Structures are given as C-alpha cells and as structure tokens.
Amino acid sequence: MNLENIFTFTVDKDNLAVKVERAFEAPLALVWSAWTEAELLNEWWAPKPFRAETKSMDFSEGGRWLYAMVSPEGQRHWGVKEFTQILPRQSFTYRSYFCDENGTVNPATTGSTWVNSFVEAQGITLVTNDIRCDSLAHLEAQIKMGFKEGYTACLGNLDELLARVQQNGK
C-alpha cells in the first residue's frame, strides 16, 4: 500500500461519526510531538488566516488543553480538549468542547470525542482520527468557528482559478 498520499474521510451519519486518516512523511515521534505539544499545535491547528493560541496545556490523563482560535480581526473563540486516555506514541483520546476563556463549558453544550491513533511504517506515520459528535450541531459549530474565514479564502482562490481557466479557453 502506498501510504504517502493517504487522506480518507469516512462518514457514518447514523452514529454521527467521522473517521479521518492521513499519512505524514515524518517519523512517529515528530508527528506525536506536533499533536501533543502546545507550541507546535499553535502552528497548525487553526486553518489560516485563523491562528491557534494556547492558554494552558497539561498533556496527561485528566489534564486539558485550553486554547483559542483567533480570527484575523483578533476575535477569540475558545475551545478545550480534556484528555481521557493516553497511550504514549500509540493513541490519545479527548473530549472536545467550546468554552469561555476560563475553560468553563456551558453544561447545555454538546461536544465530541476524538480517538487519535498513530502508526509508523517506513518513515511514514499514519494518523487516524475517530471522531464521534454528541450532535451534528456540534460539528456544525466546529466548522463555523474555525473555518468560515478560511473557507471564504478558498472560494476566493477558486474564483481566481476559474477566471484564469476561462481566459485560457478564449
């Protein structure tokens, strides 16, 4: 199997579950660090032009990551991940919620559970995210929070591309 180009996205609507697989060209130790260390998470967790900003990180069972997605206008959307199980360099599980800047979760809000697994073969690391949402509303909120700006930017790029293609066709 050619690992390098793997990016799969499988949806199980009945169970509100999504399975994502992605291969990275790096040894497991590096990929694990990038997923579990705040300084590195800050660099990639938020889709640009958003940026992720860590307020606190305690990567241990019962610990949590409190962070904000910061919009280009400086608006902060707070999220928290509560680590429930960690098997070093194999997998870790967290509950994900939206919250306020103190990490307080509104009891009425729903969250999602993420099981993130890591396997290395020939210098390539395969990461699997098994994501189960309490409600699709949570998934929707997640997209709205981290993504609106980024998506608009993507659509802008697509417009440019289409314009170029049309011009070439003339």
Next chain:
Amino acid sequence: MRRDIFQAIADPTRRAIVMLLAVQAMTPNAMAEHFASSRQAVSKHIKILVECDLLVQKPHGREIQYHLKAAKMQEIEIWLDQFKALMGKRFNQLDEVLTRLKARKK
C-alpha cells in the same frame, strides 16, 4: 431554541420518521403505527421536524399528510464537505510544521 436540520436528525425517532417519509408522504396516524412510542410523542417529533423546515403539510382528503423536503438533507452534505476541507487544510499546515522539524533535527 434553534431549529435546523442538525437538530432535526439528532434524535433517532426523528431520523426514522425522515426515512419513512423519504419513501412516501404519510398521515400522522400512519407514521405513529411504525413506532412503539405514544402518538403524542410522535406528534411532538413531527412538530419539531416541521419547525426545522424539513417537513411540509399538505391536505389529503380530510386528513393531513406530511411530505419530506429532501433538498434540506443536502445541508448535512455541505457541512461534512466543509469539515473535510477544514481537516485537509489543517493537515497541509501540519506537513509544513513537520518539514521544519525534520530540518531542525539534521
């Protein structure tokens, strides 16, 4: 209270109602026959589905039939596509981080 497609299908009874109506329009009585829960409970779910703009009522003789607005279900597909794009974008950024980390190690 927010009412949208995501809330509509968050409940298993409502998902079952949507599946039934995907096959054919039905009266509330006909729908209730498919469920062990009380007629009242089924009516409550129908009411929510109408408020979520997923069902529409049409008179059928003396009775009222409910029809499914199938186009609404596509909203879910759109959100899923966006979530996929979000993860894809994140991972491309992670590729860059990993490339930098590997270079630093050398």
